[in-house]
Amino acid sequence: MLAMVAGWCVALGGTTALDTLASQAFTGGDRPSVSVHLQRCLVLLWLLFLPVAVLWAFIEPVLLFLGQDPALSRDVQRFLRVLLVGAPGYIGFESLKKYLQCQGIMRASTLVLIAAAPVNLALNVVLVHHTPLRWLGAPLAISITYWLCFSLLILVTYLSPTHKRNGTWAGLHLRTVFDIRSCIEFLKLAIPGILMVGTEWAAFEIVALAAGRLGALPLAAQSVIMTTDQILNTIPFGIGVAASTRVGNRIGARDAAGAQRASHAAALLSVAVGFAVMVALMATKDVFGYLFSDDAAVVRLVSQVMPLVASFQVADGLAGSCGGVLRGQGRQHLGAAFNLVAYYVLALPMGITLAFHPRTHLGLRGLWIGQVVALFIVGLGEYAVVWFGTNWDKEVQKGVNRNQEEAKRRQLYEQQ
Template sequence: MAIFNDATDSQDPYETVDETTALLSPRSKAPSATWRPSREALRPMAREALVLLKTSIPIIASYILQNSIQTISIIIVGRSRPKDLSVAAFAYMFSTCSGWLIGMGGSTALDTLASAAYTGGGDKHHAGVLLQRCFIVLTMLYLPVCVIWVFSGRLFILLGQDADFSWESAKFLTYLIPGGFGYIYFESLKKYLQVQGLIRPATYVMLVVSPLSGLLNYIFINNSKLGLLGAPLATGLSYWISFGLLVLYTSYISGHECWGGWNKACLNHLGAFTRIALLGIIQLGTEFWAFEIVALVAGSLGKLPLAGQSVLMTADGVLVTIPFGIGVATSVRVGGFLGAKDLESARRSAHTSFVLTATISIFVCLLLILTRNHFAKIFTSESEVIRYVALVMPWIGLFQITDALNGSSGGALRGMGKQHIGAAANLTSYYIIALPLGSWLAFRGWELSGLWIGQCIGMGIVASAQLVFVLATDWKLEIERALERISEDDNTAPPV
């Protein structure tokens, strides 16, 4: 599927698009001084919404299937070993907020650098060098996380969790460490393909691996002596299989054109790449970490709020893929248009993304509210937990709307290389306003509902701040900055 098209031509740019279609038309548009919504703007915006939706659907499907590996594992644990449900859900959530975050947040550096380099640079192998650099940097960032996981039992106890629960969670995470490398490499290779317009390969891979992971979890948990610890081993093996299949696709089907072999240039500019990767990690991590704190507070409220939070966070981990997927598509399109010096298309893509995510999230919110009395039955048969989740569900629905606006605006910022704005907005709103307010409400009788009210407020502030920055963007200046990043990262070293 093509990522970029000239949306203002009279010729329909979206007909007969596939994964071999050129990413950009050879012409660039002259920049205009201002952008004003008008009838003339509606048609190209509608076309942009269509291509964003077409681009994001396989991305969303890929992330849903990818997250389903953990979701399926949690469901199997909950059905086979109900007493271990909280351990599995908590450990997987902690892994998402730490190890998986390295892959998801760190690889967004490729959204900023590789998308612009692919469309605006002269060397087609530049994207391959950036992928190699991504492997190196993210591996080094993941190693300290491995150490934290091994000794996380004492950390959880210090944070007020039950001792047995803490040690079981730490052991679970330790068994999950090898799988983290597979997850990170899969995320990096997926981004490398996405900037080339190859969106569907990751989805194809996950269509195979997702049901396979369910089989592996069932065998490892129920038909071996591993018990609960079979879950992280099955999950880790699933991520390595995902990476291996994506390597085979890239090597023998499509995507290898930008590889060019291992290149010593991947060792250059490691500091600059690390800075952008860290900002991406912080931008996503401040939100993820806030949810981890919410889980810790929920654990201190009692077993019922903790069980309810386990269900809600597992569900939200699937739902968040919708705005995140559209945000990824927005990042790649905005970054690519900036590299191609196409001011109007970059701006239009960012603005259209806001409308698209808001519309979809309203439908998701209504669906959650209408199904609130039955939703938790997917994860547990305990009637008390089902009723408790139903009480909190309206706030989860409202959260989807604010999270959607955050996903689209954050995606536009990543495409511009402005991860620091999202990171600053998250740090300020969550840790100064949302978490203190949510915790105060939780211990004043609101319990889990209070925590999620705080999250709604925090996400609303983040989305509003990011929207203001994107709407006030000087797009001509951002084109100049994108071209500067390409020129500063000129790769001249010969292949190894």
Template sequence: MEEQLLVSAAEKIPGGGGDGESLVLCEVKKQVCLAGPLIVGYLLQNVVQMISVMFVGHLGELALSSASVATSFAAVTGFSLLFGMACSLDTLCGQAFGAGQHHMVGVYNQRAMVVLGLASVPVAALWTYTGEILLLFGQDPEIAAGAGSYIRWMIPTLFVYGPLQCYVRFLQTQSLVVPVMLSSGVAALSHVLVCWVLVYKLRMGSKGAAVANAVSFLTNLSILALYVRLSPSCRTTWTGFSRQAFHGLLGFLKLAVPSALMVCMEWGSFELLVLLSGLLPNPKLEAAVLSICLNTNAFAFMVPLGLGGAISTRVSNELGAGRPQAARLAARVVMMLALAVGASEGLLMLLVRNVWGYAYSNEQEVAAYIARMMPILAVSILFDGLQGVLSGVVRGCGQQKMGACVNLAAYYLVGIPVALFAAFVCHLGGMGLWFGILCGLVVQMLLLLAISFCATNWEKEAMRAKDRVFTSSLPGDMANVDYSTGQVHPVYLCGRISKIEVLGTGCYSTFTLNKIYRETMENFVRVL
């Protein structure tokens, strides 16, 4: 009976008095308003490191090569890890906000900053030995030494990047995305001046460009922190630092680790393409073409990435509020948007295929190779966009473990083996490598599609979301409820040990958990 009431309540979507078309249009507006500022914000955050590399490029070929290698190494070994772990807040903060447990949004944010800060320590130690690691993998000694020096000066950036991503998710899950865009804009604009001062005026060279990343990210973080502290919009979600942030760290890691694996396996597979291109005949040409394709794909992915952030917010908010039908509608709408965006971007790539290469190189050979790559790149942009928004649906539901398994299978059991076979056995070169990644993207998209629309029981996901928020918001003593047996473990209360029996056994809906909470509180009063 209780579960039927929950499902019945979940069917009531706000604004549900209209027809289906009006609901879809309303959902489209919500997602576009969320995704627009996020897309601009992500683009501006990526521009920061691009500007640093551009400044280094004017210092010489060796400095540029070293900075490029260091940036790729940092992305795979550090930034992808922190970005992925922060993505767990898409689930936790989003569902807590939707459920009305606003204070838990701030607690989750603080907890994430603690965990990401601790995770940054071993990464910083790894970065200290980057030069030696690159030498072990056969990198040119001069480039390895330069990359090692550059990345050591990027270590402060690592400790700023984690909290920055946490604040972005903290605001995003409350649909406060305009401050994210504006702060990223200020940081990107000031970054040009910071780079100029450090690289040329203070004559720090490439080291100055690396330090400039930390300065600009810190500027971004400071603006967001001030907004959260002073804005009335965050009054209920940020109530100051809490000792609760240091509780439940292992529980947070159970969601953060799979979330990080999702991102790391995806980013790593694309970076692996550049390494494999060095083993092909004419490696300079192959590496240059694949780098251009990666940059183009990354630029095109900013739109699906923003849509993915928007849909993770919409799904997590609706599930936390107990509205599974609204969450399912949001997932369907974002697929239509992603399909339209991917098709448009792919068509644009085909239209400019004969001139796009000249934007990166004056070499006719490079431009001609890019033109041949464009059809397969256009298709990969479409599927990459679809998997990007489906990954957002997975994060909104809290199914990161499933997502990590999908990425492992798609890229490392299908994509990379096919890339190796096509490039080195079929002698297709760089086109073969990219074809392998395309196969991985197709498999990833199909598996995520099956999970999101065939295997997901949205009503159960709404119950899980409510239960997750409920158990997290319990006081420390109350958190010892064993929901599989309906028994509260011995707790210490006002100097007395009391074993309290509560409701029976079975699968608990949100109503049952609320009943457990009420009855346990009544028993606490009796003990007193």
């Protein structure tokens, strides 16, 4: 949980800046700048991770202050220190993946992950069960896998004929990468992107912790539900990736109408898929829990909460696609603001009150009512911004200005 909320969100959130900058530059007439954006992304995200690395390396006193068990606190610190080895590789992989996706190269990272998955499984089995490392073999296996993914993706990128034809790699441009104004522009997108991802993840982890307070049965049901939702979330996440790339590319190409069509197509597709998933979950709600547990009480509680989880899929789809549109536009700050208000001002207080207040005492259902309300607010709010609150011609002009300024800076450094 700590690794996700207080670490990996730097990679997944920070690289959303490439959704804006690299995707717009790719079709904006200055393709060499795409590789400059990648290099700047790597450098700045590695630097942004340094405070996180310090926290991970010395987190035991923090956990003790928060009242955690001393043995658990010590072991968490040991786990995270080993996981630190893989952090630069993970950031590198996510950055390079975005660099390729902005050019429409979607398969490369998927192929790398398919190749790395069995290696990761083998490493975990060997290091955990057949070495003295025991449980510390797990973070070491993950760290090795992250570096393997990064290395393989570099190789695939180098060999990719599509990448060579695109002409985006223009060599190392360290002086351009460290241009102060360009770094500030990047961080203006990356930091809200980190908040956009981190606030949502943290909210779900708070719900998981709250479910643990309800007892063993609600916690077991919550594990089933969250595992299911994490798998299903890959669908709107994928649509969001496509939306950010397509919208960014159309803005870079000065095609305001095309960017608008792409955004509405993504929203329509995500809602349609969300409804299909919702129907499937509702049709199987009474037996779905048996995929994970033979305990009839767990299956019954999962069945009671499943209507909420099912309706959640529609909102999740809309939020995922519209979030992708906002990233393609360069408006990550709006996504972060929606998440902060929806989850922390409304959903979590509402859900915790419904779950634990003596007059309601809805338990796990109360927690999920709060999450459903939050995501519908986020999804509908972001779609309202896309539908009513976007001047597409203005967004195109902003993209043109970004590309022209970056091109001028790069050419100036090259002349020097």
